[in-house]
Structure formats: structure tokens, C-alpha cells
Amino acid sequence: xxxxxxxxxxxxxxxxxxxxxxxxxxxxxxxxxxxxxxxxxxxxxxxxxxxxxxxxxxxxxxxxxxxxxxxxxxxxxxxxxxxxxxxxxxxxxxxxxxxxxxxxxxxxxxxxxxxxxxxxxxxxxxxxxxxxxxxxxxxxxxxxxxxxxxxxxxxxxxxxxxxxxxxxxxxxxxxxxxxxxxxxxxxxxxxxxxxxxxxxxxxxxxxxxxxxxxxxxxxxxxxxxxxxxxxxxxxxxxxxxxxxxxxxxxxxxxxxxxxxxxxxxxxxxxxxxxxxxxxxxxxxxxxxxxxxxxxxxxxxxxxxxxxxxxxxxxxxxxxxxxxxxxxxxxxxxxxxxxxxxxxxxxxxxxxxxxxxxxxxxxxxxxxxxxxxxxxxxxxxxxxxxxxxxxxxxxxxxxxxxxxxxxxxxxxxxxxxxxxxxxxxxxxxxxxxxxxxxxxxxxxxxxxxxxxxxxxxxxxxxxxxxxxxxxxxxxxxxxxxxxxxxx
Numbered sequence: 486x487x488x489x490x491x492x493x494x495x496x497x498x499x500x501x502x503x504x505x506x507x508x509x510x511x512x513x514x515x516x517x518x519x520x521x522x523x524x525x526x527x528x529x530x531x532x533x534x535x536x537x538x539x540x541x542x543x544x545x546x547x548x549x550x551x552x553x554x555x556x557x558x559x560x561x562x563x564x565x566x567x568x569x570x571x572x573x574x575x576x577x578x579x580x581x582x583x584x585x586x587x588x589x590x591x592x593x594x595x596x597x598x599x600x601x602x603x604x605x606x607x608x609x610x611x612x613x614x615x616x617x618x619x620x621x622x623x624x625x626x627x628x629x630x631x632x633x634x635x636x637x638x639x640x641x642x643x644x645x646x647x648x649x650x651x652x653x654x655x656x657x658x659x660x661x662x663x664x665x666x667x668x669x670x671x672x673x674x675x676x677x678x679x680x681x682x683x684x685x686x687x688x689x690x691x692x693x694x695x696x697x698x699x700x701x702x703x704x705x706x707x708x709x710x711x712x713x714x715x716x717x718x719x720x721x722x723x724x725x726x727x728x729x730x731x732x733x734x735x736x737x738x739x740x741x742x743x744x745x746x747x748x749x750x751x752x753x754x755x756x757x758x759x760x761x762x763x764x765x766x767x768x769x770x771x772x773x774x775x776x777x778x779x780x781x782x783x784x785x786x787x788x789x790x791x792x793x794x795x796x797x798x799x800x801x802x803x804x805x806x807x808x809x810x811x812x813x814x815x816x817x818x819x820x821x822x823x824x825x826x827x828x829x830x831x832x833x834x835x836x837x838x839x840x841x842x843x844x845x846x847x848x849x850x851x852x853x854x855x856x857x858x859x860x861x862x863x864x865x866x867x868x869x870x871x872x873x874x875x876x877x878x879x880x881x882x883x884x885x886x887x888x889x890x891x892x893x894x895x896x897x898x899x900x901x902x903x904x905x906x907x908x909x910x911x912x913x914x915x916x917x918x919x920x921x922x923x924x925x926x927x928x929x930x931x932x933x934x935x936x937x938x939x940x941x942x943x944x945x946x947x948x949x950x951x952x953x954x955x956x957x958x959x960x961x962x963x964x965x966x967x968x969x970x971x
Contacts, residue, residue: 553582560591568595586616593625602629620646620654627663640667647716658721662730665713669734672706676737679703698738707734723758725751725785732792741796748793755781787817794826803830821847821854828860837867855881855888862894871902889922893929900936910940 560574579588593608609626630639646653646660718727728751735744766776794809807830813823831840844861862877881891900909913933
């Protein structure tokens with residue numbers, strides 16, 4: 486089975502608790518400043534539509550009741566150690582102050598962090614009703630919709646934020662980045678569909694062998710990705726998640742030199758940004774807690790290393806690719822994509838035991854990862870643990886009849902390892918006739934047809950050779966009889 490190497494998973498810009506800028510709670514920007522990263526969106530309050538606590542002339546917040554401020558600050562501190570208690574305190578603050586969108590926004594953040602997505606959506610929607618111009622609430626609502634698979638509605642919300650003419654905040658870093666990732670995912674899905682479910686024509690023999698992208702629809706989506714991610718960078722030049730996505734897209738488009746430059750820039754920004762924060766910490770400009778919240782961690786570079794490894798593989802440097810995947814795994818031991826890529830290289834160099842062990846680790850983290858389980862069967866097959874491989878394939882077929890990849894590998898096992906040619910031919914015939922296989926992995930169905938032709942051709946040649954051998958045997962016997970007769 487050809488190994489499919491994985492790009493970085495799409496990572497949404499993370500949300501954060503909104504804090505108090507000044508006691509008067511004057512309106513501030515939306516958090517697209519380069520000093521604030523999406524992963525720790527410490528955005529202060531956003532000026533928006535007029536309401537009971539918004540100055541109609543300036544569009545900024547008027548003075549808020551001291552009682553509401555005190556409860557708000559109490560809840561903000563409480564959020565770290567007692568999230569559920571913080572929710573209740575924010576609700577009390579909201580009762581003290583009319584149109585307190587910030588309180589409902591923070592309630593939504595905590596609910597989202599706790600996994601209460603339904604409640605979080607309602608809280609964000611309440612905040613948006615109170616403050617239609619609150620970009621961070623729109624963005625977080627869109628993120629939940631993305632996670633729920635409601636991409637169309639999420640896209641609509643994000644475009645509402647970043648529209649160049651009528652947008653709430655056209656250069657909002659988080660919204661532009663998330664919108665770019667939507668288009669990246671859409672482009673990747675187009676390519677997957679075009680491949681017909683089979684693995685891409687990828688090898689470790691150099692960039693001249695890497696699959697070229699010529700699908701105009703996919704390229705259009707990737708162009709939009711680049712556009713929106715660049716806009717996010719215009720707002721936040723330190724955002725390495727932007728570089729991460731740009732590098733991945735340039736890699737997909739086979740612009741390897743550009744992709745390499747982007748990964749290098751991400752690493753430079755990582756160091757520069759953390760050094761800048763450390764200086765601020767040393768002169769007490771920020772607190773230790775703020776430093777911890779804002780600074781990048783090694784795990785934040787994991788996806789960059791993963792893409793760097795893919796670039797090296799595309800250039801034919803397997804050793805460096807493997808090294809980069811290891812860096813990705815070491816930086817973030819939960820990076821499944823890096824683990825799968827390490828395992829992919831191990832399969833390619835026939836180090837089946839290493840691949841097998843990596844697939845086991847992936848499945849410990851993601852027990853329902855069908856692809857990893859199938860790959861574990863491939864590694865088991867390479868270790869000649871044929872019974873285990875067959876068991877895995879059949880388990881997948883029983884539990885996931887809509888995943889014909891397992892059926893394909895089972896037939897390969899019968900044909901190539903058990904050497905049951907006639908039985909495998911019968912299995913291939915059923916596979917070719919399967920509507921599910923034709924719908925999900927037509928590329929594999931085409932391969933199955935070729936395998937049937939190969940079996941039939943081999944059988945024809947074998948029969949022809951047997952006839953010739955029988956004819957030769959008869960002639961030899963005739964010669965022998967004639968010789969005995971003399």
C-alpha cells in the first residue's frame with residue numbers, strides 16, 4: 486500500500502478571556518494588533534453599535550457601574566481555577582449592567598473551553614445581539630460552527646467580519662486566518678475527491694516526482710487561502726499559525742522553495758516574539774502569567790516542522806524529512822500527523838516494527854482512527870503477522886462497511902501473501918462491482934480491474950506454457966518410444 490504523507494491538521498485560532506483595559510471600560514481594538522496572538526486573544530472591549538452603555542457620539546463605552554466592574558474582575562480572576570464559578574459571577578455582572586456584551590462573551594469562552602458548545606453558541610449570540618460590532622464573539626461563534634461541520638454558516642460569519650467595504654474589522658487576524666483555513670480545507674477536499682480515494686502519486690525520489698496540482702477549482706481555493714492568511718499577517722506579523730498555513734499551501738502547490746522560506750520565517754518569528762516578551766517580563770512590563778499566556782511554546786512549532794519534513798521528502802531528502810518529523814513529534818507528542826509521517830517513512834524503508842509501534846501510539850490517542858488502524862494492519866502484514874493483519878481488515882469491514890479500503894487490503898493479502906489467486910480473483914470481482922467502492926475509492930477499483938487482468942493474463946500464459954510443456958513431453962515420449970523400437 487502506497488503511503489499517504491500527512492500535512493498539518495487545520496488549527497483554529499484560539500479564543501481568550503476578555504479583560505478590563507481601564508476602569509471606564511473605553512472601547513479598544515478587536516485584538517488584531519501584532520502584540521496579541523490568536524491563541525491568547527486578550528482583546529479588550531470592542532466599540533460597536535450604540536446601546537444603553539455606548540456613547541452615541543464616540544461609539545465608545547460609557548462608564549459602567551462599579552458593582553458590575555467588581556464582579557467582572559472577580560470572574561476574570563476566578564476563570565482560571567473555578568470556570569463554572571466564573572460563569573456564575575459573569576452572569577451576576579451582566580445583571581448589574583445593561584447590554585454587558587463582554588460578560589456574555591467571556592461566559593461563551595469558558596463554556597467553549599469546557600466543551601459546552603451549545604451553551605457557548607447561545608452566549609456568543611447574546612453578546613453579538615448586544616454588540617453587533619464585537620468581532621471576537623463573531624469569530625468564536627464561527628469556530629464552533631466549523632468544529633460542528635457547519636462550514637457555510639461559519640464562512641458567512643467570518644466574511645461579515647473581514648469584508649473590505651462593510652466588514653466589522655477587515656484586518657482581524659483571527660477571522661482572516663480562520664477563513665483562510667476554511668479555503669485551504671476546501672481545496673484539499675477537492676484534491677482528495679479528484680484522486681478518487683486512492684493515495685496521491687507521492688514518492689521519496691525528489692520534487693520531479695511530486696504530484697503536480699492542475700485542478701483550477703482547488704487552486705482557486707488555495708489562492709483565497711493565501712490572500713486571507715496574508716491579511717491576517719498584515720494585522721499580526723508574529724502569528725506563526727499564519728506562516729504554518731501558508732507553508733502548507735505552498736507545499737501542496739509544489740512551490741517548495743517558497744514553502745521552505747515560509748517555514749524558516751515562522752521559526753525566526755517564534756524566537757523574536759518570545760525574546761521580545763521575555764524582555765518585557767524582565768522589566769516588569771508584563772507579569773509572569775501574561776508571559777505564559779502570550780508566549781509560544783515548542784508545541785506551536787510542531788506543525789511547521791511537519792511541513793518542513795514534507796518539503797524535504799518532496800526534494801528527495803528522506804533523512805532530513807525523517808529528522809523534521811521527529812522534531813515535530815518531540816515538540817508535540819500528540820501530533821498525530823507527524824507520527825503518521827514517521828510511520829509512513831518506516832513503511833517505505835520496510836522498518837515495519839517501528840511503523841507498527843507508532844500506529845499503536847496513534848491508536849492510544851485516537852482509538853477510532855480507522856486509517857491508523859488499517860495502517861497498523863499493513864505494518865503487521867510487513868512483519869508477516871498475517872493473521873493479525875487479516876483480523877484488523879475484517880474488523881474494519883464489519884464495523885465500517887463504508888470504508889472499502891480495508892476490503893482492498895484484505896484482497897491484496899489473499900493475492901500476494903496467501904497466494905490464493907483464484908480466491909482473490911473472485912474477491913476482486915465482487916470489489917469491482919461494489920457501489921460503495923466505486924463511489925468512495927474509484928482509483929482502487931481501477932487498480933482492482935488491472936489486477937484481475939493481470940491474474941487472467943498470468944493464468945492464460947500459465948495455461949499456454951503448460952500446453953507447450955505437455956506437447957514437449959509428448960514429443961519426448963514419442964522419441965523415446967521410437968528409440969526403444971530400434
